[in-house]
Each structure stands twice: as structure tokens, then as C-alpha cells.
Amino acid sequence: MEVVLFGLFSSEDEELYILDCMAYCMIFMAVGVFVILLFEKLRYGRYSDSKYGFPVNAKFAWFVQEMPSFFVPLCLLVWASPAKTSLLPNQLLIAMYIFHYAQRCFIYPFLIRGGKPTPFIPFALAFVFCFYNGYMQIRYLSHYAEYPADWVTHPCFTAGSVLWLVGWVVNVHSDHILRNLRKPGETGYRIPNGGMFEYVSGANFLGEITEWVGFALAGHSVHSSAFAISTIVMLASRAVHHHKWYLAKFEDYPKSRKALIPFLF
Known part of the structure; x- marks a missing residue:
């Protein structure tokens, strides 16, 4: 793998430059997506639309689209030098x-109950994003990232790790609540309660x-920041x-509940 990657670039400096460019491109694309999403929805799940392509089974789609986020990093790590x-x-x-991504690839998809x-x-775009991001994050961390010797005790790393x-935990617990909203054989949507x-x-x-x-915050790089953005x-x-969909569908939906940030937004 190292031989293949180095064959694509004239030097390590060039590859690091490309990784940085990938991160800035991801931020630029995020800005563009932000503008698009002011007028459009991400077309999967309850907002699926046939004009965005033929339907792909939900379990299969989640498993395959998340695969690059696990297997690309794994390949990079198997052949990485131990220096970093x-x-x-x-x-x-x-x-x-x-x-x-081990959880998202090998556990989450197979727990889905009757997903649309x-x-x-959207499936193909998710696959490309996971491949792109998986390479960018782990290639940087496994070959180029340098941190002070005491970085693991730095407030940024400690706070970032806790976050x-x-x-x-919130993500996995919330998915558990959503999966168990319906009893076996039930269809339709219900109001989620419990946890966050x-x-x-x-x-x-x-x-x-x-x-x-x-x-x-823990990674302290443009690459991890681009992913967060x-x-x-x-x-x-x-x-x-x-949030808007719940409010429109359920008359008894809790009016005090916010969309994303408790008590604020």
C-alpha cells in the first residue's frame, strides 16, 4: 500500500498538500451543501423520492455506503509504518x-426495522463521501499527524475525547429509541420519547x-475540522x-421541544 501511495505522489510533502486540499475542498463543498439544503431535503428515509434513482434496500444501502469508512482506514493501517x-x-x-464506523457498518444496518x-x-454520494473522508482522516493520522508528547493530557484532547x-452514547441510545418506537408488525410513525x-x-x-x-477538538487539524463542519x-x-415534519404531523407533539440544541434551537 505504501508503495502504491508513494507512486501517486512525488514526495510526502506533495501527499500532505493533497490531504490539506481535500480538507479545504470538503469545507467548500459543505458551504455549497448548506445553501442547497436551505431549499431541499436530503432525499433518504422519510423524504425518499424516486426521481433521485431506483430504490436500494435500506439495510444493504447503510452497510455498503458505510463500508469505505471502515475498510479504507483498515487497509491504510495494515500497511502503515509504525512511526506515527x-x-x-x-x-x-x-x-x-x-x-x-465498526458500529455503523456491522451493527447499525442489521438492526434497522423496516427502513424505507x-x-x-444519495446512496452513491454517501459511498463516495465515506471513501473520501476515510482516506483523508486515517492517512493523515497514520502517516503525518504530529502531536506534542503530552497531547493526551491537553485540555483540547481531554475535552474532545469526552465530547x-x-x-x-447519545447517538447509539437515540437510535435504540427510534428502532423501538413500533411494535413488531406496526407501520407508520410515532413520537419519540426518552433520552435526549x-x-x-x-x-x-x-x-x-x-x-x-x-x-x-481532540484531533486539532483541518482534516478533522472539515469532517465536523x-x-x-x-x-x-x-x-x-x-422537527418541522413532527410538528406538522402530530398535533400533540411537545411544543417545548427544540430541533437540535436543547432549549435554544
Whole structure:
């Protein structure tokens, strides 16, 4: 793998430059997506639309589109030199990323109950994003990221790690609540309650945003920051659309509940 990657670039400096450019491009694209999502919804789940491509089974779509976020990093790590992967800050940041996507790839899809098919275009775009981001994050952390020897005790790393863990717990718990809204054989939608759903309509989105904001704080790089910004743009929009949808569909929907940020937004 190292030979292949170095064959694509004239030097390590060039590859690092490309990784930086990828991060800035992701931020630029996030700005564009933000503008688009002011007028459009992400077309999967309850907002699926056949004009965005043929339907792909929900379990299959989630499994396949998340695969690059796990297997691309895994391949990069198998052939990575130990110069950076033996360092504790790098190991912990890589573990955060891999742990999240192991759950999203091998556990989450197979717990889905009757999810609506995903149109092909959103499915394909998600696959490309996961491949792009998986390479950018882990190639940087496994080969280029350098942190002070005491970085794991730095307030940024400590606070970021705590945020990541809290966000992961909120995300997984919120998904559990959503999966168990219906009894076996039931169809339709119900109001989610419990956990962070007592405060916001997008509790699962709040959890994932918190995760990657924490990751960005702990990672302290343009690459992790770009991922956090992209996540905020896409999932904040999703939370707002869900909130409006709940308010329109259910007359008894809690009026004090916010879309994404408890008590504020």
C-alpha cells in the first residue's frame, strides 16, 4: 500500500498538500451543501423520492455506503509504518474513528426495522463521501499527524475525547429509541420519547454532531475540522426538517421541544 501511495505522489510533502486540499475542498463543498439544503431535503428515509434513482434496500444501502469508512482506514493501517501509528494520540484518534464506523457498518444496518429504501443517488454520494473522508482522516493520522508528547493530557484532547464519548452514547441510545418506537408488525410513525428526545427532535443527529466536534477538538487539524463542519451542515439540516415534519404531523407533539440544541434551537 505504501508503495502504491508513494507512486501517486512525488514526495510526502506533495501527499500532505493533497490531504490539506481535500480538507479545504470538503469545507467548500459543505458551504455549497448548506445553501442547497436551505431549499431541499436530503432525499433518504422519510423524504425518499424516486426521481433521485431506483430504490436500494435500506439495510444493504447503510452497510455498503458505510463500508469505505471502515475498510479504507483498515487497509491504510495494515500497511502503515509504525512511526506515527505507535504514538498514543494518533492511536486514540484512529480508534475513535474506527470504533464509530465498526458500529455503523456491522451493527447499525442489521438492526434497522423496516427502513424505507434509499434512492440510488444519495446512496452513491454517501459511498463516495465515506471513501473520501476515510482516506483523508486515517492517512493523515497514520502517516503525518504530529502531536506534542503530552497531547493526551491537553485540555483540547481531554475535552474532545469526552465530547466524542458522550456523543457516541447519545447517538447509539437515540437510535435504540427510534428502532423501538413500533411494535413488531406496526407501520407508520410515532413520537419519540426518552433520552435526549425529551429535549430535541434530532437527538440522534445531536449525538453524532457532538461526536465529530469532539473528534475535531481532540484531533486539532483541518482534516478533522472539515469532517465536523460537513457533519454539522448535513445533520443540522436533517434535524430541522424532522422537527418541522413532527410538528406538522402530530398535533400533540411537545411544543417545548427544540430541533437540535436543547432549549435554544
